[in-house]
Amino acid sequence: MKQIILWIVGHLFPVWRALGADPDQLKAIVSVKLTMDNRRSYATLGRYGQQKEGKEKNSQFLIVLGTYAFFGLFTGLGMLVAPPKEAIFFPLTISFAYTMVFCAMTLLSDFSSLILDSSDNQIILPRPVSSRTLLMARIVHIAGYLFSIALALSLVGLLVVAIRFGPLAGLMFLTMNVLAAMLMVFLTNVFYLLLMQFTSEERLREIINYFQIIVAVLFYGSYQLLPRLMNVENMTEALDWQNWFYALPPMWMAGAVEMVIQPVFDPRHVVLLVLAVVTPFAGLWFMNRVLGPVFNARLAGLEQDSRPAQTESRNSEKTSSLMQRLSDLLTNNPLERAAFGFIWRITNRDRKFKLKTYPQMAFGLVYIVFMTLGGSKDVFARSNFFYLFALYYTGLFVMTAQYQLSASDDYKAAWVYGSTPISRPGEILSGGMKALIVKLLIPFYALVASYILFYFGLGKSGDVLLAFVNSLNMTMVSALISERRLPFSMAQDVIQRNNTARGLVVFVILTLVGAAHWGLSYVPYGVWGAIPLSMGVYWYLFRQYRQTTWSQIALE
Secondary structure, eight states: OHHHHHHHHHTOHHHHHHTTOOHHHHHHHHHHHHHHHTTOOOGGGGGGGOOOTTOSSOOHHHHHHHHHHHHHHHHHHHHHSSSOGGGOHHHHHHHHHHHHHHHHHHHHHTTHHHHTOOHHHHHTTTSSOOHHHHHHHHHHHHHHHHHHHHHHHTHHHHHHHHHHHOHHHHHHHHHHHHHHHHHHHHHHHHHHHHHHHHSOHHHHHHHHHHHHHHHHHHHHHHHHHHHHHOOGGGGSSOOOOOGGGGGOHHHHHHHHHHHHHTTOOOHHHHHHHHHHHHHHHHHHHHIIIIIHHHHHHHHHHHHHOOOOOHHHHHHHHHHHHHHHHHHHHHOOSHHHHHHHHHHHHHHHHOHHHHHHHHHHHHHHHHHHHHHHHTGGGOHHHHSTTHHHHHHHHHHHHHHHHHHHTTBOTTGGGGHHHHTSOOSOTHHHHHHHHHHHIIIIIHHHHHHHHHHHHHHHOGGGHHHHHHHHHHHHHHHHHHHHHSOBOOTTOBOHHHHTTTHHHHHHHHHHHHHHHHHHHHHHTTSTTHHHHHHHHHHHHHHHHHHHHHTOOGGGBOOO
16 A cells, blocks of 8 residues: 555656645655554454554554445445436445544544644754655645545445446546545644634543544444435436535535436536536645644644633533543442542543443443334344343443453553552452443433333333343443453553454353343243343442452552
């Protein structure tokens, strides 16, 4: 990938000179940026996109492209195979919209750290390098990857269009996807510039973190939603022309491709073609000539803008007050209380923890809702077993959050545990577990349980309560059979060892517990009678966890 991008950059020297950049400097900067990309991870891949220790080069970006190509199957096969030539405009619009949305979300998630990285200004600009050269290097660096992503997303669609309508239509489809990616680079930079006008650096990075969470959820949501939206009957009818089509970029690209497929050369399609071709290049010129100096100046200003907002302070005070009341109510001693507050605050601030935890919890909710939306066609969703599956399925994601609790990029700060006279580390673990249950498990489980009760009726209240206590038990079993580590004390690659074996054991036990619950549902008052017994088991397991000694703590 690096060699391909550098080869293209090397053959466009006249273009870079026309844009006011030094071609040799631009190629050198882009080469360094591409080399550094081998050391970064991708939010798109979640925990599987983490860099492995000792590996300078890797195939993570190829995995990303493979993931995008897989999702491109839905639009490529489902939307472009069935419709006749006369009704191809709407499926093409959906295909281009899909590509553009995912390109934009990728820029807002995986490449946000690169767009907002001001280290270039500090390292390169003191040298004889112009700000325009640096800006073009940043654009070329990001655009190179974005073009690859756009091609991966449209690969199946490209093959379908080329086979059905000929090589010329396929070439036009490919060209429009490249232009769509270029347009997204411009629009995303405008979006960042607008955000930087109204927020501080810390707040901006927090907003980007939530976009990362959203894009992870969209990946899974699209996998569930798109097959349900593909109605062949609705895609075989031609759309009536509307003037507002001119306002939507995906329709520009669709109109340009349709012009070749039909073929038709009326004024409407010519206008759409002009918009599709001219707008991305005009945006690139505008970004280089106008937005570049403003973007670099604002980026430098963000480094100096460290004033906390008053609203953030008030929100922090409210959160601390709630946390203090809960810790006083639920903890038994100062050390456990301190651990409760520590975990509560860090999980509020640690972006990596939120990025690894919240999307997976959202996946569970999205999956449960989509399964029930299948209606009478989905026999599993209508069965008496599904609501139990949904309730226990919820507990799996909180176990994942518990497992992530020991990982941090700042794990070297864990020396503080050894510098304090802590004789009972189990109280730290128990305080962290209570914070996790109160902050994540209870709200998330309450949300899923409310949906289950709404969908299946209040008669399932006993099952909801028993499944909740059993989920607590399974969380404790997971914690007891895993290596016990202090919160945020280990690197990410350390906690991934033996994860498969642990997950398999937990899954088997959870299946057995769920099966026993299902059997009790056929025994009169069996579910309600099992609740106190399950609570007793939880009390015993939590007591064992709280009595963890230093000899049981994994320090490496």
